[in-house]
Amino acid sequence: MGCFHLTVTSLCFVVVVVGVLPLSLxxxxxxxxxxxxxPKVHSIVREVVRNVSKKDPRMLASLIRLHFHDCFVQGCDASVLLNNxxxxxxxxxALPNNNSLRGLDVVNDIKTAVEQACPGVVSCADILTLASEISSILGGxxxxxxxxxxxxSLTANRTLANQNxxxxxxxxxxxxxxxxxxxxxxxxxxxxxGAHTFGRAHCSFILGRLYNFSGTGKPDPTLDTTYLQQLRQICPNGGPNNLVNFDPVTPDKIDRVYFSNLQVKKGLLQSDQxxxxxxxxDTIPIVNRFSSDQNVFFDAFEASMIKMGNIGVLTGNKGEIRKHCNFVNKKSVELDIATVASEESSSEEGMVSSI
Structure with missing residues (x-):
């Protein structure tokens, strides 16, 4: 779910295995x-997400991606939502997020609705986590x-976003x-x-696979040749940076087809295939198992989403309940936060990291 243009991939992230964030003890x-x-927080979140997804089905995948990009950087604490x-x-x-995150305005709409019902009670981190679960349901x-x-959180960490x-x-x-x-x-x-069972990516992240994989001047040999030609039609070399479906079969539905695609060399990103x-x-038998039984995949997806959602969480007296998701509370009272949504809505989906 966000990296940056392949012209600068030589600068892309090195995984630094330090500062591990275990599940909060x-x-x-x-x-x-x-x-x-x-008590109505779940239904409030669902209503906002459902209404947005009717107009923009891609938003469901974008909200799950936003949750992922939050949790992998200093834990699931809504740090990704904080503005400069x-x-x-x-x-x-950060390089994985710049001009690519979508859903910030949706989270703010949810926060506004929740604040009207329960002021100062529900955290932005919980809203983002709930929105991800509801996006899964609405996506099938x-x-x-x-x-x-x-x-x-009271802080963000751009360095960790680039690393993690x-x-x-x-x-x-x-x-x-x-x-x-x-x-x-x-x-x-x-x-x-398996979250790549739906959503879109920009062509810039697969051009290397299509035309010059690892500097060979040839396509990635793990790409199905028919699928390769289909992708080249959408993503001509040197052409516009179009959006392409992660799943060419059921692009707006969460299902096991993502794994079936991998079995026939139709994973969109290198990291998928x-x-x-x-x-x-050792991932091969897991892919086979998920492909053959959707319930097994759903059970594992549920368990892993819960596990991810527990990474490095702040509880008790740690952190705060933000009044506005884009600013810590001290800053919120100094700003006309009504202008924030218009600044965020220009973000474009498609630039993705591996999830």
Whole structure:
């Protein structure tokens, strides 16, 4: 889900296996956390996401990606939502995120609706987590009881965003390392990669595979030749930076077809196809299992989304409940936050990291 133009991929991220963010040991997350203080929070989030997805079906994938990009950088604390200020360097301008994140305005719309019902109660981190689960449901995927009670960070970390988010050209070793930093295992890697069952990517992230893979002047040999020609029609060399479906079969639906595509060399990104085409990889039997039984995939996706959503969470007296998702509370009162949505809505989907 966000890297940057391939013309500068030589600068792309090195996975730094330091500063591991294990699951928060003192987290007290509970699906019923808002039972008394904001009992309608789930239905409020669902209504906003459902209405937006009617006009923009891609938004469902974008919200899941936004959650992923949050959790992989100092934990699931809504740090990705923070804008630049005099004291905060926003993650939104990190190389994986710049001009690519979508859904920031949707999160703000949700926050506004939630604040009207339950002022000062629900964190932006929980809103983003709920929006991801609801996006899965609306996309035809699994639902789950979302553990709640996260609080919002007071900081962002652009450096970690550049380091921790896996790139679309990562090989399997690099992908595993990026996930291990977050305490996620190989099954989590394959299951969460299944989020590419829907959504779009920009052509710039597959041009190398189509025309000059690894400097060979030839296409990636792990690409099906018919699929290669289809992609070349959408993404001509030197042509416009069009959007292309992750899944050519069911592009707006969460299902097992993503894994079936990998089996026939139709993974869109190199990082997708690596899961099946890396010789002897332990990810291959997992792909086969998910492809043959959608319920098995859904169960694993649910478990991995919950596990990811628990990374480095802030609870108790840590962090805060932001009044506006783009600013810490001290900054919020100094700004006319009504202007924020218009600044965010120009973001364009498509530039993706491997998830």
């Amino acid at each position: 003192d987290a007290q997350l509970d699906p019923s956390f808002y039972r008394d203080t904001c 200020t005099a004291t905060i360097e926003s993650e939104q301008q 995927g699994p639902d789950w009881k979302v553990p709640l009670g996260r609080r919002d 988010l896996p790139a679309p050209f990562f090989n399997l070793t690099q992908l595993k390392a990026a996930f291990a930093v977050q305490g996620l295992d190989t099954t989590d890697l394959v299951a969460l990669s 690596e899961l099946f085409s890396t010789p002897g990889a």
